[in-house]
Amino acid sequence: MDVFAAYRFCPICGATRPESDSSRPFRCQACSYTCFFGPVTAVGGVITNSSGEVLLIERAKDPGKGKLGMPGGFVDPNESAEVALRREILEEVGLQVGRLEFLMTAPNSYFYQGVLSPVLDIFFCATIESDQLVAAEATEVSAWMWTHPNEDTLGRMAFESNRLALERFLKTR
Ligand SMILES: [Zn+2]
Structure with missing residues (x-):
């Protein structure tokens, strides 16, 4: 609804x-x-390591359980998009990222308890020096991977907006 x-x-x-x-x-x-x-x-981060690989997570919960996404989540009241994304990245995969570079925005929607709500996703790129993930929040993320995204990866993304952002990133780097 x-x-x-x-x-x-x-x-x-x-x-x-x-x-x-x-x-x-x-x-x-x-x-x-x-x-x-x-x-x-909502915010999402295309995080790359020194090898140029992208960090993707496997979602532990619906919507999109078992499919791929990028670290991110909803912006809280009184947060900037950048602060929200840093918080979500730290919560979900235990990483503190450096400078955030704006990538793009895309409309999305969120289906929860029978109600479909409109969402605006804002995507940023970030790089980290270390490939080490120090933590992951099991309730949100069931697995994660460093990968060079390909067609198969793009086909497994949970949200169209995330797929578009990843495609944009791959075209512009
Ligand atoms: Zn009234």
């Missing part, structure tokens, strides 16, 4: 939203509260 359709009541005054009301943004007919349901922001 689209997140626009998921709101049957106004979150401020509790008024029931008429079945016929499919307006975007959501605008309460009783109190005029408006919710734009803008995309939430």
Whole structure:
């Protein structure tokens, strides 16, 4: 279900939203509260080592369980995209990356408990000197690999946006 359709009541005054009301943004007919349901922001990192290999993770959870992705996640309130990405990389694979270089953005969506929400993914590139991964968060990541991505790798990506970012990276380096 689209997140626009998921709101049957106004979150401020509790008024029931008429079945016929499919307006975007959501605008309460009783109190005029408006919710734009803008995309939430997520970040992803194309991390390379000194051999030019890219760090990919195997996702431990749905969506995309068992498929490949890159370290990253949702941006928290009051975080910049860069701070969020550094935090996620440290949490997921125990790496502290140096300078982040902007790569691209791409629309994505997130399906959770029956509700489909829009997401905007922001991708950065980063390099690390060491190939050593010191930790990994087992709840998010089931495996990781350093690889020179090929067609097979691209076909195993969990999200189209991640595949596009990896393709862009491979074309521009
Ligand atoms: Zn209301």
